Amino acid sequence: MAFIQGTLEEVYIFLGPRTSDIVTQLARPHRKKNGIRKSCGELNNDGSICKQYTGLHAAHLKGRERKILIQEILEEFGEKITNITYKIDLNLFEEEFKKKHENFHDVIKFMCPKHHKNYDLNNGIDSSKEDPIIDFEEIEEIIEISELIENEDPLDTLLKNKDFVLSAFEKIKLMNNQDEIILTITDPEKCKQLFNLDFAILIEINKITEDLHRRYYSKDIFIDHYGNEYKITNHWFKLQIEAFENWLNNSK
Ligand SMILES: [Zn+2]
Ligand SMILES: [Zn+2]
Structure with missing residues (x-):
């Protein structure tokens, strides 16, 4: 006791x-x-x-x-x-x-x-x-997104998407072409083209602005092999997840 x-x-x-x-x-x-x-x-x-x-x-x-x-x-x-x-x-x-x-x-x-x-x-x-x-923001944000996906429990979707994204970044940590990958996924235009995302997947922590804040996970960050710290976008729909997964598999 x-x-x-x-x-x-x-x-x-x-x-x-x-x-x-x-x-x-x-x-x-x-x-x-x-x-x-x-x-x-x-x-x-x-x-x-x-x-x-x-x-x-x-x-x-x-x-x-x-x-x-x-x-x-x-x-x-x-x-x-x-x-x-x-x-x-x-x-x-x-x-x-x-x-x-x-x-x-x-x-x-x-x-x-x-x-x-x-x-x-x-x-x-x-x-x-x-x-x-x-801080409900993160959850709210994803609920908003996942409500577009019928019959899925928002919190469940939130957690599944986030799990997938975080495990993808664990893989990226081990990839030899990490520099190349980061170059692409920090570029908002390329993220739009490749994954139809409205935000860069990664943004350097010191470059984040007040209005972008809500579009990134609040606590989970990615650290590249130079020690640079990035925030990871939370703005995932099913299609974006699939596109990112395919691209990543082909980038090995
Ligand atoms: Zn009060
Ligand atoms: Zn009010």
Whole structure:
């Protein structure tokens, strides 16, 4: 058994990232309603409804902020050591933290970053401390793409495509003509011609611009044999995958 002992503030600091991750995991299956992704749905200034559905945050509702949930758990399940310090078993803590999200939509509302910020401002929530900013972007992006492929589970497609792409780059690492290959797949025009991709497959990390950011996997990078680092595009449809696979097989 592992325990944490400290004040609410200390527990919050140490378990903050962990609880963020849990919220991200719990949030995923709630992103769709009857198979349709939910959009932000908050009101714009002109009274229209916000239709943004990518890059949404999982915002804790007023009174259900993470810190409040943590405090409730410490008070109910922790051992009070002094007036302000608690001790709690970490497994018990996680279990109870998950239980707090059982009625998910009483705790979390998906909002676009702009409306999330407004919501926090209007409710006196310190957003710099409070909400985990959840990076759904990568998943959203691929869901958007894979929705064009009927009868495939988007998350499944996401993972399959990504697995394929990452294993392709493992192969490239071992290829003698790596330089040649990289020359081609960092060239946007050639990627358009050969694979009908709208973005270069690889882009040097220091060349990526703000608007291209979303088109590349956020965490997985490719390092060539000189040690140069590249981001890998996430913009794969079935056809592009097949074209890339064929080309790669013929490039050996
Ligand atoms: Zn919005
Ligand atoms: Zn918030």
